[in-house]
Amino acid sequence: MPKAIIVGAGINGLATAWGLTRRGWTVTVLEAGPLPNPRAASFDLHRLIRAQYGDDLGVAHRIGAAYAAWDTLWADLGATHLIRRGTLGLSREPGDFTDRSRAAFVANGAGEELAPEEVAARFPLFPTEGVRFGLYDPAGGMLLADRILRDLIRWLGAHGATLRALSPVTAVNRATGEVTFPGGREGGDVTILSAGVGLPALAPDLAGALAPYRATILYCNPAPEEAALWETAPCWTDLGGVHEELWGIAPAPGLPLKIGNGVLTGPGDPATQRLATHADVAATLAAYRGRIRGAERITPLDLAVNFYLMAPDGRFVVARDGRTVLLSADSGHGFKFGALTGLDLAAALDGGDFAAGAARITGAGVVAAA
Ligand SMILES: Cc1cc2nc3c(=O)[nH]c(=O)nc-3n(C[C@H](O)[C@H](O)[C@H](O)COP(=O)(O)OP(=O)(O)OC[C@H]3O[C@@H](n4cnc5c(N)ncnc54)[C@H](O)[C@@H]3O)c2cc1C
Incomplete structure (x- = not known):
């Protein structure tokens, strides 16, 4: 062997x-x-799986095969560790992530393109002021x-x-x-x-060529007023804007709301920069004002810092x-x-x-x- x-x-x-x-x-x-x-x-706790992939054609076409490979793993493990809440991306400006995702998303038949009023009706936690359109991948969600x-x-x-x-x-x-x-x-x-x-x-x-990048994640409790809406809310890949990178994972039974702010991500040192800062928390919470309903009433629970390896x-x-x-x-x-x-x-x-x-x-x- x-x-x-x-x-x-x-x-x-x-x-x-x-x-x-x-x-x-x-x-x-x-x-x-x-x-x-x-x-x-x-x-x-979880990582996103989603078909919205910007204009990176390198791997966008592999999403269907990625879902199938997880199914093979679930069969071997005898357990499914994917919660399919769907993933939503919103475009507010030409050239933002969701806008750049559109061509491959549509070509791959990855999900639905939604008008702003459909986004508002189906996903009321996400304000639609300034939204041009949404992309919704019903197969996406959280890998545990x-x-x-x-x-x-x-x-x-x-x-x-x-x-x-x-x-x-x-x-x-x-x-x-x-x-x-x-x-x-x-x-x-x-x-x-x-x-x-x-x-x-x-x-x-x-x-x-390869550099460690520092990324932060904020775990939270949503406000009680929005708790019922969060029970069926999707995860999100981007809430629009060329200078914003908001992504996150909806709460699920036993799992908190998780919000990310990609503009805070950048080169860092895993040996010395693993501690979270108040500035990270404040910047992430501020970025979500007007982007998710009740953002100002979210209770932060914990901030995790982690590192990944960035290639060109x-x-x-x-x-x-x-x-x-x-x-x-x-x-x-x-x-x-x-x-x-x-x-x-x-x-x-x-x-x-x-x-x-x-x-x-x-x-x-x-x-x-x-
Ligand atoms: C905050 C954050 C959010 C992310 N969100 C997403 C997401 O939503 N969706 C998504 O698809 N991806 C996401 N990613 C990226 C994803 O997590 C990584 O691409 C993936 O986990 C990398 O896996 P890996 O096995 O290559 O590396 P790792 O998971 O880092 O594993 C490498 C392992 O090697 C070990 N190791 C290191 N050096 C040695 C050595 N000398 N000898 C022996 N062992 C060693 C380490 O201890 C570690 O256990 C995110 C990453 C971060 C940090």
Whole structure:
């Protein structure tokens, strides 16, 4: 049986381990922290999955396949960790995210285009003053990220994979695939470096191109006056405006409202900038005034700071060097593709065409229709 070493137990490492284990490979996962690691980009209550994708044709066309890959995972896990609340995007200006999403969204038949009055009637939590149109993806919603990681870890353990927590890899021989970690060395047919913001330290030649980005998330209680409306509210990808990047996840049973403000996201240092600031909280709450009903009455509960690894143009990176594969399907939007990335990479490594598999994962070669 071929053997794989996987460095990093975020969604991309675990899903690749799942894909290879399903194909009969012997798999060892080495994780620097605990399993799962709360510091991983993948670790949170939830992550958005949505078809609104700006004008990034690289991966927008893969959303349908991404939903199908999650269905394959749910069948293996015996549990579904996706709450399909739908995702709503609003356009207020030409060139904003929802406006840039429109062409691919419509071409892919991803959902409904809504006039402002339809948005107001169906989604009354979102004020429509200045709204040009909305895009609604009924299949979108929240992937329950921490539950997915825990269940993948459980599934891998039950299917013969070796999982090593507290095993930071300190050196990699890319030609042989051998890795060094405290107390051991291990090699196999393929070594996959899926270490998130830890990747540049293991692959210094990529350090110039890949940068850690700091992102904040505010968990909240909505005001009691709006609680009933929130019970069926969608998640949102963008509420319009070229200088605004408001996205968020509606509350669900046992899960708080989560609001994000992308304009606060930027390069940062995971070693020194993990603490939340009052300025982050105030800026996020202020940005939502007039964008969601009752924003001024929201009660902040907690602010989470996390880091993802940004590649040029927000793309994904898959490269092979000797027996080693470098994988960064991240750039702040990689979770939703996690199951698909794992299945595609496993197929490419298991007798498939690696270059074609890498091109599928990164979306390389997709061009706009004339
Ligand atoms: C705040 C925030 C919000 C986001 N929202 C969304 C969203 O709504 N939808 C979406 O699709 N995506 C979203 N993303 C992006 C998504 O979370 C990431 O693209 C994805 O989780 C990356 O997974 P990964 O496995 O590549 O990396 P990670 O999850 O970071 O996993 C890497 C793992 O490698 C380990 N590691 C590091 N170095 C070593 C080493 N030397 N040895 C061993 N192990 C090591 C780390 O401890 C970690 O566990 C968001 C990201 C953030 C931070």
